[in-house]
Amino acid sequence: MALIEAVDIRKRYRSGEVEAQALNGVSLSVQAGAFTALAGPSGSGKTTLLNIIGTLDRPESGTLTVAGRDVLSLSAAERAAFRLSHIGFVFQAYNLIRVLTARENVAYVQQLQGVSAAERNAVADRLLAEVGLDGMGDRRPDQLSGGQQQRIAVARALATSPDIVLADEPTANLDSHTGESLMQLMQQLNETRGTTFLISSHDPLVLAHARQVVHLRDGLVQEDASA
Amino acid sequence: MFDLSIYLKLGWRNLWLHPLRTGLTVAALALGIAALTFLSAMNDGWLQQIRTNFALTMTGHLQIHASGFQQTLKLARHIKDPAQVMQALDGLAGIHSVTSRLRVSGLASVAGANAGALVYGVEADKERHLSRLAGFVTQGRWLLDSDDRAVVLGDGLADRLQVALGDKVVLMAALDNGDIASEVFRVRGLLHSGVLDIDDLAAVVPLGRAQQWLDMGQGVTDIVVRADDFEQVTGLVDQLRQRLHAGDGSQSAAADSSGYEVMSWSEIDPMAEQWSAFADAYTWIVLAVVILVVLAEVLNTMLMSMHERSREFGLMGALGVRDSQMFFMVIWETVILVSVGSVLGFMTGGWAVWHFGKVGIDLSQFAVAFSFMYMSPVIHPLLAFDSLLGILGAAILGAVVAGLFPAWKAARLDPAAAMREV
Ligand SMILES: Nc1ncnc2c1ncn2[C@@H]1O[C@H](COP(=O)(O)OP(=O)(O)OP(=O)(O)O)[C@@H](O)[C@H]1O
C-alpha cells in the first residue's frame, strides 16, 4: 500500500458570503521513498492539500490514509501525536521558534517526545552537520540567512525520523542558487535516509529535482506524470 | 509529558524579546506588590500596637472575675477569696505579672461640682509593673504602697471637677445593700493616657483603702494578668478556666455567682479584634483592586505577545504540541512574568518595611484621633508571615487567572490558519 493514499478529497472554504472550492475531488498516491513535487499555480490548492495530508486540516469528504492510518478518524490530540512522530514539516517561512537556538529548534520535536537532553542534542548536532550547518548550533534564527534557516527546518523535520516530510514552497523565499542547494540537500536526504518527501511548488527548479510531479489546477489533479 | 524546562526557557526568553514592554509590566507589578507588602505591614504593625497598647494601658492580657461581674459590674459579684485564685496562677508559665483591683462606678464630688467616676482600687507597686497607668502621670506622682487616702485622677475628670494637686475629693459608691458609702481622698497625681474612658473617668486609689471604704474585706473584683506575650494568652486562659472551673464571662447575669470567669483581653473588649477584622477587610479590598489593575496589565502584555507570535504558536501546533501543552505554556509564561515582578516587589516592599520598621512612621499630627483607638503616633510596620503568604498567593492566583484567557486562546488556535496569516 502507498504511504499516502488520498481518494476524492474535497475541501471548501467559506469566509462570510464567499465560498472557495479549494479541492474538487483530489486523488493522490505517494509511495514510500518517493520524492514528489506538487505543482500548480497560485490558488490551485497545494497548501490546502498538504495541510490535509499533514492532518492540520480536514476535508469535507474523501478518504485519506497516511502511513497506514486512517487519519481522518483521529481526534485532535491523536492528530497532534501523529504529526509529532510521523510527519516532518518545512514551511515557506517562519519555520523556526525565534527565541531558540538552531540546536534547540532541531531538538525541540524530540523534546516534545520526551527524549533526554543528551540524546536529542546529539541527534540535533548530527543533523545540523548533515545539512551543512556544522558549528552553527548556538546561533539564533535571526543570526542565520534564509537558506540556513530552511536547512535548519529540514534538519528539524528529520529529527524524529518521520515517515514523510511535507514541504510547502520551501524555496519560495530563497534565491535560485540557495534554492537549488536546498533541493539538492533534500534529494540527498531522500536517497540516503529513504525518507519520503512531498514538496509543493510552482518553482521549475523544484520540479526539475522531483521524480514524480503531481499537477494541481483549480482543485483538481491534472495529470500524473513522471519525470 | 515532556520536561518543564522547555516551558521555562521559552517563557523566559520570550519575555525578554521585548525588554521595554516586559520591563514596564514587571515594574508595574513590582510597584503594586511592594505597595501591598508595605500597606499590609503597616496594618500588621499598628494592629499589633493597638493590641499591645490596649492590653498594657489598663486591661492586661486576661482577667479573672467572679462569675457574672463583667456583665453586671456589681460589687456583689466579687472574688471573696483572692488567695484561691492566686494559687491557681501559681506555677503557670508565661506570666509576666499579676495584680488585683477593685473596680466600681461612683461619683466624685468637690464643693460645687460632681462628676461620674470609675474608681479603681489598685496595688500601687504591682500595678506599676503590670500596666502603664503609672507612666501616664503628668502631674504629681503615682500612688505609693504606703499611701492611704490618696487618689490619682484622670486629667479630664480633674478638669471637670476643677481640682488640682493637693485638693480634696469625695468619692461615693453604692454598696451591695444599697447604702451609699463615701470617702475623702487627696489628689496626689493627675494622669493622661489618651484613652477617653480613662482620662475622663478614672479615679485610682489604694486597694486597701478602697476595700475598707466599700466594706469588702479581702474581696477584689479583678485579678489582672499580664502575659509574657500575646501568644501565651489562649493557653493561659484555657489552663485557668480548667483550674478554676471557670466560664468565659458570657454566662447570664443571673448565673450562680460562686464561680469564676476567665476572660482574655479580646473578650473583655472586642473592639481591638473588630478593628483588626475591619483593617484586614480593608487591606484585602485594596489588595484585590491593586491585583486587578496589575493583572489587567499582565493580560494586556500577554495578549500582545501572543498576537505577535500567533504564527509561532501555529508552527508549534503543526509540529505536534498538544492543546493542553500550549495552554500550560502560556500559563507558565504568565506565572514567570508575575513571579519576576513579585520578587522585585517583595524586595522593594521588604526593604521599606525593614527601614520604617526601624525608624517608625511618625503620624503625631493625628495623635489625638489615634490615642483614642489605643494607637501610638509612631507606627512601626511589621510584616506578618500570614500576610506575606496572602499577597504571594493572590499574585500567583492572579497570574493564573490572567493567563487563562490567553492560554485558552492559544489552546484553540488552528495551526493551519495561524500559519497562513501574513
Ligand atoms: N482560510 C481560507 N479561507 C478562505 N479561502 C481559502 C482559505 N485558504 C485557502 N483558501 C482558498 O482556497 C484556494 C486554495 O488555496 P491554497 O492556499 O491551497 O492554494 P495554493 O496552491 O497553496 O496557492 P499559493 O501558491 O498561492 O500558496 C484558494 O482559492 C484560496 O483562496
Ligand SMILES: [Mg+2]
Ligand atoms: Mg500555498
